[in-house]
Amino acid sequence: MVDKRLVNLFKRQPSLKPYLFITALCILAEIILSLVMAQSLRVITDSAIEVNYGPFYTYLIVLLTTTALLSLCVGVKTFSTGHLSERISFNLRKKGTQKIIDLPQSKLDTMHSGDSMSKLSNDLQLIRQFLEYDGYFLVLRPLMAVTSLVYLLWLNWQLTLISLIVLPVLILATSLLGKPIAKYSKGLQDELSSMNNSTQDILGGVSIIKAFNLQEVVRQKFDKQVDRSLNRGVELGKKRAVLQSLTVAFSFIPFLATFGIGGYLTVIGSMQPGALLAFINLLNNLTFPIAQIPNHYGSYKTAMEGLKRIFKLLDEEKERDNGQTFDIYEGETLVDIQNLTFGYNGNEVLKNLSFTVRKGETIALVGPSGSGKSTIFKLLTGFYSGYSGKISMFGKDLTKWNLDGLRSNISTVSQDTYLFPATIMENLVLAKTGCSKEDMVRASKIANAHDFIQKQPDKYNTKVSERGDNLSGGQKQRLAIARAVLKNPKLLLLDEATSALDTESEAVVQSALEKAMEGRTSIVIAHRLSTIVKADRILVLDNGCIIEEGNHQELLAQKGFYYSLYHKQFKKNKGGVA
Numbered sequence: 101m102v103d104k105r106l107v108n109l110f111k112r113q114p115s116l117k118p119y120l121f122i123t124a125l126c127i128l129a130e131i132i133l134s135l136v137m138a139q140s141l142r143v144i145t146d147s148a149i150e151v152n153y154g155p156f157y158t159y160l161i162v163l164l165t166t167t168a169l170l171s172l173c174v175g176v177k178t179f180s181t182g183h184l185s186e187r188i189s190f191n192l193r194k195k196g197t198q199k200i201i202d203l204p205q206s207k208l209d210t211m212h213s214g215d216s217m218s219k220l221s222n223d224l225q226l227i228r229q230f231l232e233y234d235g236y237f238l239v240l241r242p243l244m245a246v247t248s249l250v251y252l253l254w255l256n257w258q259l260t261l262i263s264l265i266v267l268p269v270l271i272l273a274t275s276l277l278g279k280p281i282a283k284y285s286k287g288l289q290d291e292l293s294s295m296n297n298s299t300q301d302i303l304g305g306v307s308i309i310k311a312f313n314l315q316e317v318v319r320q321k322f323d324k325q326v327d328r329s330l331n332r333g334v335e336l337g338k339k340r341a342v343l344q345s346l347t348v349a350f351s352f353i354p355f356l357a358t359f360g361i362g363g364y365l366t367v368i369g370s371m372q373p374g375a376l377l378a379f380i381n382l383l384n385n386l387t388f389p390i391a392q393i394p395n396h397y398g399s400y401k402t403a404m405e406g407l408k409r410i411f412k413l414l415d416e417e418k419e420r421d422n423g424q425t426f427d428i429y430e431g432e433t434l435v436d437i438q439n440l441t442f443g444y445n446g447n448e449v450l451k452n453l454s455f456t457v458r459k460g461e462t463i464a465l466v467g468p469s470g471s472g473k474s475t476i477f478k479l480l481t482g483f484y485s486g487y488s489g490k491i492s493m494f495g496k497d498l499t500k501w502n503l504d505g506l507r508s509n510i511s512t513v514s515q516d517t518y519l520f521p522a523t524i525m526e527n528l529v530l531a532k533t534g535c536s537k538e539d540m541v542r543a544s545k546i547a548n549a550h551d552f553i554q555k556q557p558d559k560y561n562t563k564v565s566e567r568g569d570n571l572s573g574g575q576k577q578r579l580a581i582a583r584a585v586l587k588n589p590k591l592l593l594l595d596e597a598t599s600a601l602d603t604e605s606e607a608v609v610q611s612a613l614e615k616a617m618e619g620r621t622s623i624v625i626a627h628r629l630s631t632i633v634k635a636d637r638i639l640v641l642d643n644g645c646i647i648e649e650g651n652h653q654e655l656l657a658q659k660g661f662y663y664s665l666y667h668k669q670f671k672k673n674k675g676g677v678a
């Protein structure tokens with residue numbers, strides 16, 4: 101009955117055991133105290149009618165003590181369930197975020213960030229609410245109902261059976277209505293998740309939306325999504341409303357029966373007034389919990405749906421963390437690729453590639469868009485696996501490398517530069533923990549970044565805003581180059597896409613890239629003629645195959661694919677962007 105994962109949540113956190121124990125004690129105490137309270141009411145009433153002061157005062161004290169203990173119990177229970185729910189939801193959030201960091205890039209590329217956000221916010225909130233409130237009552241109320249029933253039967257079994265004649269109808273009605281509630285809750289969670297995805301997409305692409313005047317289209321699409329979620333929410337609300345009113349209606353019938361028949365029995369002297377009072381008091385503990393159980397159960401189902409979605413993320417396989425970090429490599433061939441074939445989802449993108457990169461060389465990758473240049477980078481850095489053929493990095497097979505170890509030897513400057521919302525200095529030093537200020541300034545100078553950093557309001561301590569919006573595209577790229585240089589890598593992977601920059605900025609970035617490459621081994625996805633001309637070797641890719649290889653002059657002399665690419669793309673840009 102109880103979801104195994106829920107049990108495991110507690111099992112995995114032994115530090116929560118004391119709080120679970122306290123919560124269980126509170127449940128037990130509440131049950132016992134409610135029975136004591138009913139019994140006290142009974143004796144107090146009867147002894148007052150019989151003018152018997154001894155038991156009257158004794159039970160009055162018992163009643164007052166019980167009330168005080170019940171208040172204490174509620175306080176302790178609120179603290180312990182609050183603690184449990186917070187600890188568990190924080191732990192899940194921590195693990196979920198950690199898991200996202202640990203996922204392989206191939207998995208991340210198929211996920212939507214909005215969906216992950218939904219798991220770590222909406223779903224977690226539902227779990228938190230359940231653990232803090234409904235979970236407690238889902239255990240307490242059935243137990244309370246059973247003990248109250250036993251006490252009622254002991255008090256007057258005939259009246260109990262008559263009063264509870266409608267109980268099966270109440271249980272049936274509430275459980276029948278409880279099922280669709282769980283179904284609608286799941287639908288609502290899925291809708292909320294896809295709405296989160298859209299919000300994330302809108303936030304990420306707001307400038308494009310404005311630039312292309314897509315506000316109305318996006319608004320309408322989003323409105324439709326909001327309407328769908330709203331309808332689900334309204335439907336859920338309707339079902340809950342029917343459930344609530346049915347519950348109230350049915351739970352009143354036992355009281356009416358008790359008042360009528362119990363009142364009559366009291367008048368004719370077959371039942372003591374105190375017993376009637378105790379009966380009514382405990383009847384509340386029986387019918388009310390039963391009526392509420394479907395609500396708590398609905399919340400349980402919703403929370404378990406959320407937990408299932410979170411566990412789906414937590415159960416994803418991590419990027420491999422095995423392998424070795426090898427010592428400094430003294431050989432000449434840094435990269436050796438033999439018969440490399442690779443595809444995404446069964447579509448071959450790289451076909452039987454073989455090439456080497458020797459120490460100190462600059463290799464330029466050129467080829468039409470979609471020919472597989474960036475994919476080579478993704479494989480060399482271990483972001484994607486599942487290739488056939490052999491990739492040897494720094495003298496060792498890539499599969500033998502520990503990925504952190506491998507990546508510590510490589511710096512990548514990609515087309516999209518990501519800067520963290522932190523200071524410029526923090527963004528730079530993450531490349532090399534413990535580097536000195538001098539190292540950082542030196543790297544920034546190589547990347548043509550030092551001068552513009554000095555002009556920022558707080559120099560190296562200037563805060564970069566979200567997505568680096570307070571910096572120009574060229575400045576962001578130069579910071580990314582500085583970060584790459586600061587790492588002092590054995591291999592530099594550069595994507596030279598400077599097309600988004602104006603001519604002046606592009607020249608500064610280009611010179612930064614050239615300085616970064618000096619004296620290093622680099623593979624460059626080349627877009628500029630100057631880079632291609634200076635490259636030791638050019639690999640010409642088309643449709644995932646290396647179709648030509650050589651330096652600029654050799655390739656021109658071949659008058660093949662490169663020759664026509666050069667005339668179509670590079671020559672007209674004369675040192676500019678392809």
Ligand SMILES: Nc1ncnc2c1ncn2[C@@H]1O[C@H](COP(=O)(O)OP(=O)(O)OP(=O)(O)O)[C@@H](O)[C@H]1O
Binds near residue numbers: 473
């Ligand atoms: N994560 C992915 N999932 C599925 N297909 C992908 C993925 N990444 C790239 N591709 C496909 O692989 C092919 C090669 O892409 P790649 O990015 O390597 O080309 P490229 O030569 O770098 O292109 P460009 O010069 O435009 O950046 C393309 O057809 C692309 O659609």
